[in-house]
Amino acid sequence: MTVTAPPVPAGVVPSGRRRPAGRRPRRANGGQARYGYFFVGGYTILLLAFGLLPTLYAIYLAFTRNGSFAGFDNFVRVFNDYRFLPAVEHVAIYVVLWLISLIVFVVLLALIVHAIRVRWLGNSARFLFYIPGAIAGASSVLLWLFLLDPTVSPASGLLKAMGFSSLVNVVAVGNLPVVFTVIAFWAGAGGWIVIMYGALNNISTDVMEAARIDGAGPVQTALHIQLPMLTKWISYMGIMSLAAGTQLFVEPKILSEATKNVVPEDYSLNQLSYLYAFRQNDFSGSAAISLVLLVVALGLSTIFIFRGRLFDRD
Numbered sequence: 001m002t003v004t005a006p007p008v009p010a011g012v013v014p015s016g017r018r019r020p021a022g023r024r025p026r027r028a029n030g031g032q033a034r035y036g037y038f039f040v041g042g043y044t045i046l047l048l049a050f051g052l053l054p055t056l057y058a059i060y061l062a063f064t065r066n067g068s069f070a071g072f073d074n075f076v077r078v079f080n081d082y083r084f085l086p087a088v089e090h091v092a093i094y095v096v097l098w099l100i101s102l103i104v105f106v107v108l109l110a111l112i113v114h115a116i117r118v119r120w121l122g123n124s125a126r127f128l129f130y131i132p133g134a135i136a137g138a139s140s141v142l143l144w145l146f147l148l149d150p151t152v153s154p155a156s157g158l159l160k161a162m163g164f165s166s167l168v169n170v171v172a173v174g175n176l177p178v179v180f181t182v183i184a185f186w187a188g189a190g191g192w193i194v195i196m197y198g199a200l201n202n203i204s205t206d207v208m209e210a211a212r213i214d215g216a217g218p219v220q221t222a223l224h225i226q227l228p229m230l231t232k233w234i235s236y237m238g239i240m241s242l243a244a245g246t247q248l249f250v251e252p253k254i255l256s257e258a259t260k261n262v263v264p265e266d267y268s269l270n271q272l273s274y275l276y277a278f279r280q281n282d283f284s285g286s287a288a289i290s291l292v293l294l295v296v297a298l299g300l301s302t303i304f305i306f307r308g309r310l311f312d313r314d
Contacts (some may be wrong), residue, residue, distance in 0.1 A: 022047050061287035078276075083266045084289075090177070090266050096246040097181040102199070102241055103234060108187050110196035126197060128191035139189045141254045148179065168262050171255055176263065180251050188244070192237050199233045200226060233251070235308020239301045246297050253281040269293055 064070055078084055103123075109129070118121040132140065146152060149167040150159040164170045171179060203226060211221045249270035256263040266272045269289055277286035305311065 025211065058290050058294075060286050062291045063194075065284045068285070074284045075292070077291075078288045081272075083272055084269075087266060087269045087272045091246060091248055093177040094180050094228040094248060095242065097177050098184055099238060099241060099247045101181055101185055102192065103187060103288050105185070106192045106196060106237065107230065107234065110190075110193050110200060111226065112201040113193065114197055116217060126194055127191045131190065132186050132269070133191045135187065138250055138254060140183060143249050144183050144186075145255070145258055171263055172258055173264070173267075174253075176252070176267065180248065183246070183251055188241070192241075195237070196230065196233060199230055201202045203229050231308050232310050232312075235264060235304045238304045238308070241312075242300055242304070243297055246293055258276060 002243070018256050060224055061181045062074055063072075065074060113122055113125050115128075116125065135143070145167070147155060148159070148170045149172070150156045150164050151166065153159060207225060208221070211225055215223070247270055248268040251265040252263050252271060268292075273289040274290065274300065275294075276282045
């Protein structure tokens with residue numbers, strides 16, 4: 001015989017005492033929520049001060065001139081500048097090379113490191129990949145100035161075998177997209193390899209075991225299981241790297257000063273925007289270039305978001 005307890009009337013707690021009317025039970029995680037608001041609030045303040053407000057001010061400058069509404073005149077003037085299209089071409093070639101090399105080699109290296117079963121060897125590999133990312137951007141460019149100079153570089157034999165006899169030959173304008181891609185990959189790929197490695201660790205061991213039982217080899221497992229499950233992370237890497245790639249400034253700026261303008265001062269769009277603002281005293285034109293970069297970056301990021309199903313729930 002089964003005895004069923006009668007239902008507890010609404011408003012009565014298990015001890016038999018009635019809860020005061022209109023009083024809700026205290027949430028156990030109320031303190032955590034307050035701490036969450038505190039940390040998010042700090043970020044929100046910084047985002048408004050150094051992100052949203054400067055963007056709104058740039059939009060204002062881009063559509064005005066000397067305090068008067070100018071419509072699209074600033075954009076037309078910038079587009080007609082003989083330096084604008086070459087700068088667009090330089091940045092576009094660099095971003096394409098940078099994204100392709102990053103996505104291909106980061107994912108490949110992460111898969112290789114994840115496949116290493118010797119613990120100390122895998123840890124050492126991740127550590128070595130991550131070290132270059134600890135060097136600041138300007139410092140890494142200065143280091144590469146030394147490495148790319150055939151007269152002093154430890155890789156001088158390789159550079160001379162490729163036909164380069166001086167730093168000026170190496171940093172010729174036609175070689176710069178590849179040079180900047182190598183520098184950016186060396187400095188930034190290690191952190192993404194560690195992130196991808198962590199994403200690979202999140203794949204269920206049951207799924208991996210089922211693939212092995214079905215006879216899938218390492219290549220088949222990578223193509224049909226690991227890569228599809230890394231899609232969101234690859235999209236996220238693409239968005240962040242795209243944002244960084246379009247802001248090319250430090251590398252050509254330092255190379256330009258080190259080579260006495262062998263690398264043009266207006267090589268990238270950010271450099272051209274800098275010249276507009278601080279050489280020509282034309283902040284409206286500088287803001288117009290910045291706004292063009294923002295719109296292009298947002299458009300391309302949107303493609304990554306939807307093609308990579310970044311916000312889809314599993």
